[in-house]
Amino acid sequence: QAMRNTEKQKKISIGVEDFKTLIDWNGYFVDKTLMIRDLIENHAMVTLFTRPRRFGKTLNQFMIRRFFEDERTEKDEKIDNGGLFDGLAITKCGEEILSHQQQYPVIFLTLKSAKQDTYALAYMELKKRLSAEYKRHKYVLMGDTLTADEKERFEAVSRVADDDSLY
Numbered sequence: 001q002a003m004r005n006t007e008k009q010k011k012i013s014i015g016v017e018d019f020k021t022l023i024d025w026n027g028y029f030v031d032k033t034l035m036i037r038d039l040i041e042n043h044a045m046v047t048l049f050t051r052p053r054r055f056g057k058t059l060n061q062f063m064i065r066r067f068f069e070d071e072r073t074e075k076d077e078k079i080d081n082g083g084l085f086d087g088l089a090i091t092k093c094g095e096e097i098l099s100h101q102q103q104y105p106v107i108f109l110t111l112k113s114a115k116q117d118t119y120a121l122a123y124m125e126l127k128k129r130l131s132a133e134y135k136r137h138k139y140v141l142m143g144d145t146l147t148a149d150e151k152e153r154f155e156a157v158s159r160v161a162d163d164d165s166l167y
Contacts, residue, residue: 019063023084032060033090036067037097058110069106076139078102105137131161 013027022029039047051057067090071079082101085091091098113129114122134157141151 017058017062019059019066020081020084022059031089032056033063033067033085033088034093035060036064036090037093039064040097040100058112061108061110065106065108067101068104070102070104072137072139105140107133107137109133128161131158134158
C-alpha cells in the first residue's frame with residue numbers, strides 16, 4: 001500500500017508578491033528569512049538589493065515589512081503577523097533578533113507604482129504612495145516617541161498627497 005501524504009499540498013503561486021498572501025495561501029516559498037537577521041546584524045545605513053527581473057525582490061521587501069512592521073487596522077487594532085514566520089529559519093535566531101518583530105512603522109515603497117507616462121505624473125504618484133504610507137502609521141502621532149518637530153514633519157508628509165502641485 002502506498003503511503004499517503006497527510007500534509008496539505010503546497011501551491012505554486014506565480015506572481016504573488018505579498019509574503020502574507022503567499023503564506024496564507026500555502027504557497028511554495030524558498031526560506032530567505034535569514035536575510036532579516038543579516039539586516040539587523042550588519043547595522044548598514046542603506047542596503048541595496050540588486051537582482052534580475054522576477055527574482056523575488058518585491059517578495060523579499062514584503063517579507064521584511066511583515067517581520068518588522070507594527071501593522072494596525074483602520075481602527076488602530078494591532079495586526080499579529082508573527083504566525084507568518086512559524087517554522088521558518090528566522091524563528092531559530094534567538095530573542096535578540098525576534099525582539100525586533102512587529103515593532104516598527106515600516107514605509108513600504110516600490111517603484112512599480114511609478115510607471116506613468118511623464119516624470120511629473122510618476123512624481124505625483126510616488127508622493128501619493130508616500131503620503132498613504134505615513135497615513136497607515138498615524139498611530140505614532142498618539143505616542144510620545146516623536147518630538148513636536150518630528151510630529152509636525154510626519155503630518156506634513158501625510159498631507160503631501162492632498163497638495164496637487166508637482167514640486
